[in-house]
Amino acid sequence: MKKTKRFFLNGEQFFSDKIxxxxxIIQYFHYNSSxxxxxxxxxxxxxxxxxxxxxxxxxxxxxxxxxxxx
Numbered sequence: 001m002k003k004t005k006r007f008f009l010n011g012e013q014f015f016s017d018k019i020x021x022x023x024x025i026i027q028y029f030h031y032n033s034s035x036x037x038x039x040x041x042x043x044x045x046x047x048x049x050x051x052x053x054x055x056x057x058x059x060x061x062x063x064x065x066x067x068x069x070x
Contacts, residue, residue: 006057019054031063
């Protein structure tokens with residue numbers, strides 16, 4: 001039986017019963033991975049770890065995108 005996980009992305013609550021990692025989240029929400037900083041449970045998470053960190057119940061993810069201007 002699959003257990004539904006609740007996680008928070010930028011303060012918004014989401015649910016999933018699938019096994020997903022941080023890269024899956026970035027792809028699903030169409031973020032440009034070269035223009036963001038990702039915080040996972042209050043720690044900055046380097047891009048090389050995104051494939052190996054899997055979402056657990058009550059995880060908190062914050063994604064800050066970089067916007068250019070002039």
